Every structure is written in C-alpha cells, then in structure tokens.
Amino acid sequence: MKQPWHLTKSRTLASAYFLLLVLFIPFGNLAAQDGSSSFDEIEAEATAARDVEDIPRAIELYTEALQLNPKWQDGWWSLGLAQYGSGAYASATDAFSHLLALNPTAAPAVALRGLCEFEMGDFPTSLADIQKGIASGAAGDARQEQILRYHRAMLLTRLGRFPEALQAYSPFAEHNLSSPELLVGIGLAGLRIPLLPKDARADQQALLTAVGDATFKFMQGDQTAAKQAFSDLFQNFPAAQNTHFLYGNLLLAFGPDAAVPQFKKELEIAPDNMSVLSMLAWSLLMQHQPDEALPYAKRLAKAEPERAASQLILGRSLLDTGSAASGIEYLQRALKLDPRNLEVHIALAKAYSKSGRNDDARRERTLCLQMTQNGATGLAHP
Amino acid sequence: MVLPDLRILSQLTATLSILLAASVVFAEQKPAHNVAAVCARCHSSQALTQPLTSMGRALQPPGVDPVLSSHPRLTFQKFAYTYVVETLNGQSTYSVTDGTQTITLPIRWTFGNSARTWVFERDGVYYESLVSYYPSLGGLGITIGDFGITPRTLDEAVGRRLPPSEPVACFGCHSTGAVIDGQLLSFDSLEPGVTCEHCHTGAISHMVSAVQGADTETAPPDLRKLTSEDVSDFCGQCHRTWETVIRGPWRGELNVRFQPYRLANSKCFSGTDPRISCIACHDPHKNLDTDAAAYDAKCLACHTLQGAVPAANRKATAKACPVQETNCVSCHMPEVKLANGQATFRDHLIRIAKPGMPYPD
8 A cells, every 4th residue: 555645744734835845836927026136136035045944034035025026926926835834824825815816827826725724724715725726727746636635535524525525535545545544534524523534532543444444445446355344344333323324325336235234234223313214215216115115214204394305205205106196295395395406306207207297297307407417428338 | 558648748847847957057056047048948939039139148258259250350549559359269358559568458258249348357447448349340449438538548548447336237237147235246146148037036936936836926027017117217227217317427419328218208208108118119038120110010009190090999199290101210210320430329219300400318
C-alpha cells in the first residue's frame, strides 16, 4: 500500500505549502505595476525573504508592496500562500479573495481559500470553494488532487452528506492510497458520524478503522477480502450501529439481493432507524418482493406521514402487490409533498400503466424524460 | 404374453432419463448444466430450440470461437493504438500496442452471438475490450457504448475498467448460474448463455419433482400470465426496463438497444393489453424473425385494415394505416444505425416516423 500524503496535520500543511509554492503556476504580472524603484525593491526583498523561508518578513513585505500596487496578482497569491503556510488562515482567505476579485478564474486561489476556510471551520463555504477549485482544474497535479479530494471527502462527511463522502473517498481506494487517518475518515462517513477524523473520540478509533478498512477493500473491488473484513467487523463490534447498513448500501451496487440481508440485520440492531427501514422496503421492491416490503412500508408511512419517500414506498408496495388504486392514492400524496421527485413520477407512470390509464401513464413518462434530460450523458455501457 | 402399456413405458423411460440427467447435474454441482436437455423431455418445442437462439448463445464458452478461427488475424487502428486479435494454435489473444509497448491478453470470455465483445480480468479487475468484432465489417470496431472514450494510456486503450458490480451484471445476463448471493461471480457454476433456469427460476426443483409426480405444485411461475407492463419489467432485467433507463445516463440513439424502454414510450403501449408486450411479438425460445412482414399480424391485432368492417368479436379498433398494409415495422419501427455504423437496431418506439426527424428519446 502506498504511503499517503497526510499523515499528520503539520505534515499536510507543510506538504501543501511546499507543493503550492513549487507547483502552482503564478498568475503573472497581469496587472500594471507602477514600475517605481521602491515597489521593485520591496518585491525583490519579499521574494528573497520567501526563498529563505523567512515567512513573517515575507508577509510584511508583500503587504507593503500590495499597498503600493493593490492590483498585483502575484503579490496577493504569494501573500496568501505565506499566510496559509504560517497558519494565518483568515488573512490568507482575505488575500485569495483579493486575487479572485482581480482574476475570478484563478482556480488554485479558490481551492486554497477553501483549504483556509476548512481550517477556520467554515465548512459549507470551504466545500463550495474546494469543489469549485476541483471543477476549475485546480487539481491538475496528482498530489494537489489528493489534498483537495481528501478535504472534500472530509467536508462531505462533516456536513452529513455521507453517500457523497463515500463516493469521494472511492478514488483513494482505486489508487491504493491509504493511511490510518483516511481509514478513520471513511469509517466516519460509513457510520454516518458527522465529524472530522481529528475529532473522532479515542474509544471510537478501533471501530472506525475497522469500518474504514472493510470499506476500503470493498472500494478496491476485492469482494472476497471485503466480505471477510466486514464479517470480522460484525463479529468484533456486534452492537455497532450502521455497520450492516453501510455494507448493505455498498452491496446495493450489485443489486438488492445482496443488500437486503444486511438491512435486515441492521434493523435487528436499530429497529427504529427509519433510514434502514426505507432502504429495506425499497430494496425488497427492487427485488420484486412487494409482499415482504409492504409491512415495512406501512410502518414507515405511518411513522413519517409528511415524508414523500415514505409515502412513495408504501404507494409502490401497494401497487406491486396488486392494489393499484390504493397505491396511486399514496403516490399522489407523495407527489404533493415532493412534486419534483423523479421516483414518484416513475412509480405513477407504472401505476397508471398497470391501471390501463394510458394517457396518464404517458404524461408521467414524458415528465420523467423531461426531468432527466439534462442530467443524462451520451455514454452508454451494456 | 401381455405387452406393457406403451404410454407407461414411455413415461418410465422419460422418468429414468430425467433421474439420470438430474443425478449428473447434482453430481457436478452445476445446477444449470444440461438442464435444457432434461427440460426438453417435456417441453421439447421450447428447450430444443432455445439454446440455438442469440440469447442461448449470449456468452461463448471458453475455447476457440469459430468466428475468430475463420478470421485468424484481425487488426484495427484508432487513436495512437493498434489492436490485433489473433488466433493461433487454438488460442485467441487480444493485443494493444502503442508502437513501443504491447499488452497481450488471452481471450476467454466472448460476449454476444453476433457482434463480439471480450471481457478480461487483470489483477482482479475486469475490463471490457475497447474494440469488438462486428460481422457487418468482418472486422473490428469500437465497442458500442465506448464511442466517447479516448484512452490516454496503453492501459486505458485495452478497455473500459468495469466497476465491481458490472461484471456481475454482464455475466448475470449473458450466462446462467454465474452469480452467487447476488454479488459474487462463480465460474464453477456458470453455464454460458441464457438457459431455462435463467428465466424460469425453480426449473431445476420442478424438474426433480416432476419425476415424483408433483410437477404442477412446483412449476415455475407462468410468465405468459404477466401483464404487458410486467413482461417488460421481466425482460427488462437484461434488456433494461423503462425505469432503469430513465434513472440511467442513456440518452440519444444508444438507448435504441433497450427495447422495453422504447416500447413503453410508444403511444400505443398499454400496460394491460397483452397484444403489445414483448412476448406478443417474440417467442424467446426461437430465433428472432428478421422478416418485417412476419410482424404485420401483430400490428393488425390492434389496427384495422383500411375499409374493413371490424368483426363484432374483434378487438382491432386502432385506426388503419393510410399508406400500406404490410411491412408495418419498416416504417413505424425504423432501423437505427449506431454511431460506429456497424450495429443496427430496430427501434421499438412505435410511431409515425418521418424522414429527417431527430431521434426521439
């Protein structure tokens, strides 16, 4: 297994700072400089201070030069980098914002501002900036990409967007890049705990690492090793919540057959977990077992009368057990709660079709097509 | 001398044959193996012809593919890479070279009965070949669905890396008994192609109980009793259901391959009318009839003929075609040629198709 780039926070920062200095392309002297000897001298002194790693002096000189020429893009970039490297995240954020005001397409600046915001605990803004940075090509270099993508995955977890977080961790497994911290991060996402790895409790480390390790193996595509790792996990932590739910969700990629037993086991550990109940009922429906799904769906719809997904699952269960009229009633209720829910429209199309309401079915099918038109790609695989 | 009742003898022979075949099946622990031969004892018209269909031959067994034997060296150049599929001394290989380095892989799994695509395993990861054999070319071309891929490295040029679930889906549809617990591939139990058990789940236990006289109790569900909507969902497990395609990324001409999806989008589709289901037009136990006229009767089950007075007991109430009364599908289900120009599919979106009209999703 390759050794990672983020073993400790200090190493992360030092590594990032070094990389950014060396690898990020400067923005060039796009803004007109005043050409005065005093500016040139200060710029030269600042560069010299930076090169000998006298960061406090470099910050002082860059600040001074930028007072003389506030349109100096390289200056804002170098100042931001120096401040980021010395842990002055708020100041660095300000410097990168100045640069972005002058050059909104400066992808590395937006990515670095995201990393600063991460350190300051402004997680939603940080995620937005990092995602924008990645999308704009800031992650052009492999190591930069690792840094940004790792932060993105941590942020998604911290913000409770667990499935996306797991997806964000997946490339690390594909490239066999791991570390104890990364496994804890995956463990947090897997167990749906909205924390950063550094904030995980000491007594959770073993569980989180075991979860991260099993998930990592799964993401690598080694199903046999993953199966064994999950089996060990279940044996060592029999009461841990969300472990079977995680494995079930991962196995869903293979279809519902593999996932359903895991959801059932999770329900034994946490009988009132509505997310598990939803996934179990839905998977049973996808498994063409509507009779078995129906009792779960009824419980779900009763417990969550205002949740569209719960009404949808009951509607679909009724439809698939032959009660199309009752099913349509619940599906229409779901539609009122969430008119833009694609699954509700899909279910309604099928319900109307099965009821012989061909025009209504056709209308729903057309709506589904319109709703998915923009998100679809031209690639298709068998 | 009292001669034995011939019917009893015949039944006894059939029973013994079934028991014998069943014992072979279980001894080899290959549930699907030879099942068709056993099923043929009672369901001969289906079980004898089905293995010869394209579905029955959806996966070529390991060994030399006669098509490749008759084309011992196939080459293709695309991007900066040259592909060679070579058959020598009973072994076919797939090679890709960038002129400096070459990757050569033995061909083991051949998907498809007409066009052929290969699936390889390298270091535990499965890849779909980036080029396929097309009979229309008598040679190689880019694999359907991969037209948008531009490989950046020799490794990428070999083929598309398949996510873990995809080989399961590939083998799950192109063979029988390949998937265990819904997630693990088992080549020991794999039977190439779609066999009886693939669609008729429980066929094996039914076969065993048939010899014990309890066949009606264990008969697999009668698929003919499904509604049109349910038939589409059933066949769509492999041919893609309407809802699978809607949730997926397939837009544009590539989705012409997904017949249940296209059919469901047709104005005349009705989930409750048995005249417009997959099995109303196709017998999955027989090879596809490619004669357009063969389907006229299916259309006329719903559409009247011009000037004809419908019989009182006839349900054909849809309006008559003002243009012609034969070869309906040639106009209303036009053929669509995919971007590589090598594969053509009959569009199952039944419609009034006019020349120059864009492909309707």
